[in-house]
Amino acid sequence: AADGDYYYTRRMSELGPRTSDFETNNFSFLLGSKGYLTDSIEYDTSWSIARQTVESTTAGSPTYQSMWNYLTAGTNGNSLLDVISAEDAALLDFQGGKKGQSTLSSFNAGISGDAFELPAGTVAYAVGVEYGKEWFYDKSDSFTSNGGVIGKGGSSAQGEREQYAGYAEVAVPVIENLTVTLAGRYDYYDDLSDVGGQFSPQVAVEYRPIDNLLLRGLYAETFRAPDMQRLFGEPTAAYSTVIDTPTCEAAGGTGPACEKIDSLPITIGANPELEAETGKNYNLGMVWDYNDLNLTLDYWIVEIDNLVNSPSAQYILDHSDAFADKIFRDASGKLIQVNTQAINMSS
Numbered sequence: 001a002a003d004g005d006y007y008y009t010r011r012m013s014e015l016g017p018r019t020s021d022f023e024t025n026n027f028s029f030l031l032g033s034k035g036y037l038t039d040s041i042e043y044d045t046s047w048s049i050a051r052q053t054v055e056s057t058t059a060g061s062p063t064y065q066s067m068w069n070y071l072t073a074g075t076n077g078n079s080l081l082d083v084i085s086a087e088d089a090a091l092l093d094f095q096g097g098k099k100g101q102s103t104l105s106s107f108n109a110g111i112s113g114d115a116f117e118l119p120a121g122t123v124a125y126a127v128g129v130e131y132g133k134e135w136f137y138d139k140s141d142s143f144t145s146n147g148g149v150i151g152k153g154g155s156s157a158q159g160e161r162e163q164y165a166g167y168a169e170v171a172v173p174v175i176e177n178l179t180v181t182l183a184g185r186y187d188y189y190d191d192l193s194d195v196g197g198q199f200s201p202q203v204a205v206e207y208r209p210i211d212n213l214l215l216r217g218l219y220a221e222t223f224r225a226p227d228m229q230r231l232f233g234e235p236t237a238a239y240s241t242v243i244d245t246p247t248c249e250a251a252g253g254t255g256p257a258c259e260k261i262d263s264l265p266i267t268i269g270a271n272p273e274l275e276a277e278t279g280k281n282y283n284l285g286m287v288w289d290y291n292d293l294n295l296t297l298d299y300w301i302v303e304i305d306n307l308v309n310s311p312s313a314q315y316i317l318d319h320s321d322a323f324a325d326k327i328f329r330d331a332s333g334k335l336i337q338v339n340t341q342a343i344n345m346s347s
Contacts, residue, residue, distance in 0.1 A: 014084040014089040018058070019059050020058045024053070027050070028050040032046030056099075063143055064149075096141050100137065102135075103134065105134070110126060113125065118173055126169045138157045151239065156233075164197075167184065167186075170182050183201070195274075216284075221278070221279065229270065238265075243317070267337065277305070278304070279303055281302050282300070309343065316339075
């Protein structure tokens with residue numbers, strides 16, 4: 001304070017606690033049909049639609065404009081070192097609102113049955129197609145969206161996409177008591193992102209050396225598109241309490257550099273550059289039945305790449321070498337902001 005400038009922070013306790021009230025409404029409808037096209041071909045088809053609407057109201061925070069009006073009111077203005085009256089607190093308290101809606105409509109149709117006979121048994125199959133469309137919007141009130149509420153951030157987002165998929169599966173009895181199942185699925189997403197599509201194969205083996213013992217194995221690849229709320233939308237300003245880990249470590253792990261930083265500006269929200277998660281699953285297992293005893297033993301290996309996650313500001317600072325592009329400092333090296341928007345992490 002050598003130049004005579006001072007600052008202080010103050011919680012607007014006279015406005016009461018910061019509150020959020022939510023009202024959620026859900027609607028779903030399913031129409032389907034299944035039966036037999038012929039004696040050996042079974043069909044199953046359905047159409048469904050589901051919608052969720054969420055409305056919220058918030059209170060307990062002032063706007064920049066109402067605070068300015070309060071501080072400059074009258075001849076000499078008001079001081080934040082004084083208690084705010086109930087009347088002024090009511091004028092300062094901003095009642096915000098947010099409304100969001102998410103809708104998913106999907107259709108699927110498939111057939112299954114027995115294809116032909118082999119010496120070891122009957123070859124069974126299943127094939128089908130799927131189509132889905134989803135859309136959503138998420139809107140904050142204009143004051144919050146424009147950054148006009150102190151201590152709060154808000155944004156509006158909307159998006160839609162279509163999904164197409166086809167799948168096929170065949171179970172082949174190779175020898176007596178040994179069945180190999182081959183399956184494949186192709187998913188494609190049509191939207192403004194780069195998710196695109198991918199083919200995911202699967203191979204499963206089941207062997208029953210004796211009637212009450214089943215041995216099984218599985219290899220499968222997986223594909224998952226990011227949630228739309230993490231793909232579409234504007235970045236939102238928020239605040240977090242953190243310790244500047246790199247600066248603290250550079251200072252030897254003690255002293256003022258290791259003190260908590262209150263209300264550090266951070267950025268949260270969607271990231272249109274997200275890629276799909278992909279993975280591989282391996283499984284070995286057995287099932288043993290003996291009278292009324294049933295024993296199951298399974299060993300799994302699950303590998304997932306491009307994990308979609310929103311790491312916290314503290315996690316990013318604790319792993320600054322990996323997230324250097326998410327940390328922002330001024331010319332003097334002071335921490336001024338951390339970007340915590342959704343990203344594809346490792347595996």
